[in-house]
Amino acid sequence: MANGIRFSAGEILRLAFVSRLLLLALILLFRLLLDPYDTSASLNPPCQQVVGSTPRRSPILWPRIAAAIERSVVWDSVYFVRIAECGYEYEQTFAFLPLLPAAATLLARSVLVPLVPVIGYRAVLALSGYVINNVAFIFAAVYFYRLSDLILKDSKAAFLASVLFCFNPASIFYSSIYSESLYALFSLGGIYYVFSGSNTLAMLLLAMSGSARSNGALNAGYFMFLALVKVYEAFSQNRKIKAVKALVMGVLYSICLFIPYVVFQAYGYFKICKGGSLDELRPWCIARIPHLYGFLQSHYWGVGFLRYFQVKQLPNFLLASPILTLAFCSIIKYARSLPQVVQLLTTCHRENYSPAFHWQGNNPCSDVNSTSMSTVPSKNSKGDSSVRQRRKEKDDVDGAQKNLEHIYQGPLFQTNQGYYNIMVLPFILHLGFLTFTAFFIMHVQVATRFLSASPPIYWFTSYTMLSRDRNLRKWGYFISIYFIAYILLGSLLFSNFYPFT
DSSP states (O other), X not given: OOTTOOOOHHHHHHHHHHHHHHHHHHHHHHHHHSOOSOOGGGOOOOOSSOOTTOOOOOOOSOHHHHHHHHHTOOTTHHHHHHHHHHOSOSGGGGGSOSHHHHHHHHHHTTTTGGGHHHHOHHHHHHHHHHHHHHHHHHHHHHHXXXXXXXXXXXXXXXXXXXXXXXXXXXXXXXXXXSSHHHHHHHHHHHHHHHHHTOHHHHHHHHHHHHHHOGGGGGGHHHHHHXXXXXXXXXXXXXXXXXXXXXXXXXXXXXXXXXXXXXXXXXXXXXXXXXXXXXXXXXXXXXXSSOOHHHHHHHHTTOOSTTTTOOGGGHHHHHHHHHHHHHHHHHHHHHXXXXXXXXXXXXXXXXXXXXXXXXXXXXXXXXXXXXXOSOOOOOGGGTTOHHHHHHHHHHHHHHHHHHHHHHHSOSGGGSSOSSSSSGGGHHHHHHHHHXXXXXXXXXXXXXXXXXXXXXXXXXXXXXXXXXXXXXXXXXXXXXXXXXXXXXXXXXXXXXXXXXXXX
């Protein structure tokens, strides 16, 4: 990965595909080598109610393969498959949002429906979940690279960060029946389009991320960040009407991201609370503001501020310590550079992009694209299809960057490339909130997968590994070893129903 090489999203696509094959191979290997800790995964009592045209249970052609697939459904995967098959039967199942079960049901009843007589409906649902999540992860990795290249304006660092994402420590969950892959796909894709100026498409994708995981609604912060940028620039130009319009549009886009979550909570309220007597109602039903998801997390899983701070949970804190430390370092390192970034912006604004001012030897207010590590292929390579593809992708990225700078006029989009630029700020704020939540409120061991879709973790690691400081590079390689170790550990423990994260 020498300077001057232009990386492409196609390379990330292939790498993400290989990473999923590797994970699935590890899962199969460890399932063959070890006996599962809990063998109850295949138990599946009949649904309490008929959901749509659910296929009836009947003899199947390949019962052993069906049993093997059903035994692979462990931990929270059991909930997702059960919801896909039977709907929301019990109160606690509402803790799992509907996007993944709905997608699995749709695939099982359409493309994969010929497999139902062969391996049975539940096994087909599980297989649908595996297909959806592995395919979703591959495209999520592509969006991760495009977003990284757009924000960092550094193809080499973006490529390395994307490689790290493809082999992240929570990889086992991206190849299992969990909501991480769909959340990553729609959140990363949505954020990419936010910064590319395609607000309507971004809103739709980010709303979908809120249908996969409850924290998807937090992506509204990216709309608000760019809305505040527009307000700042409008006031700088004494255009108050434009500022008000930008703020109103940012608020409207942000509100739309909460709609899927609110609708799902309302569905739970009408399903559980309506129709019963006052004495039979659940406590959350009669609350001033009924909040089903918050009640479930507290009542069934013991989630709450400092409630997990117990001596017996020390092993779980140790299990989560690497990702929490990495997130903390990513935030602190950026926070220390923030005064310099703000000073740079002030200089650019005050001098109206004067080229006479320099920041660490470069023109801080010049077009950063000219300093990128990527290069335009030579004319001699026109016949090479891979080079043409890279040229097209470079044009796409450059077009997105120019569109970004055209939409948001001002110094915020003219600063130097890399991890320490102002456009990384909303990602840092997002990561900071998630890290605080994971450490003080949630089951801390979940932090490994909870934070795994946060770009700053991989951006920071990539610049650590690319640093000219030898000692800093060593820490980067220690981080990569941690990634590999958790991939192996997660594939071994999680797939065999042992506690992991």
